[in-house]
């Protein structure tokens with residue numbers, strides 16, 4: 001049995017038969033998505049094909065009308081979003097969500113409260129145990145800011161950074177929360193080409209050095225081709241193709257789905 005087959009027998013994420021309707025629209029229509037341990041899976045498809053809805057179903061921000069979601073061996077279909085985060089599901093957003101009044105470092109630290117062992121009271125009382133834990137978390141935050149080449153911005157207001165840099169803060173914050181699975185919603189959107197290269201390298205490091213499995217929504221096909229082990233393609237809420245990126249982008253059903261909806265130059269590049 002190959003390593004990939006072994007990984008696929010024990011996926012970290014296993015969503016089966018997922019259906020989600022909004023009034024008369026079936027945004028996700030009986031979709032299966034799995035992510036193996038240490039796998040990077042691309043979730044692609046034309047605009048409105050159901051990708052963001054699928055991610056919102058996986059994080060628990062939306063509930064499915066049908067189907068089951070298993071994560072790290074547990075059925076999490078009815079589990080609340082904050083509990084899924086605690087179990088190890090992190091996400092980034094298409095539109096950045098930062099605490100705009102806080103510094104870069106304090107934005108990072110917001111990721112860790114979900115796992116803090118000491119309670120709020122010991123933090124408020126400034127007990128040594130709480131201080132030690134906070135010092136340790138700050139040290140890890142600084143290491144990650146260095147990895148993401150952001151350490152010189154640690155004390156700056158997050159809003160002083162460019163959108164590309166804020167995107168990096170969001171990724172670093174996600175890694176700091178110690179996820180098993182990171183759901184990335186268009187991480188390359190709005191990045192200049194050299195920053196896309198850096199992003200690709202950083203996402204590989206997230207997997208290789210931190211063991212994080214990744215499900216990635218992305219329109220930039222270079223990112224998909226260079227990063228993804230496997231790609232799942234949605235069209236009008238249905239899964240129309242799945243496989244290696246090079247196979248999938250040449251699949252006639254996939255080409256038709258994109259051409260029919262205006263295959264953009266961005267997607268073909």
Ligand SMILES: Nc1ncnc2c1ncn2[C@@H]1O[C@H](COP(=O)(O)OP(=O)(O)OP(=O)(O)O)[C@@H](O)[C@H]1O
Nearest residue numbers: 022025026027045046047048049050051052053054
């Ligand atoms: N909250 C909602 N209420 C009503 N309809 C919705 C809602 N969210 C999504 N939809 C509809 O569900 C379908 C799938 O939308 P979704 O945003 O998941 O697609 P997408 O593939 O992520 O698109 P994009 O690439 O443009 O982000 C669309 O027809 C959309 O209009």
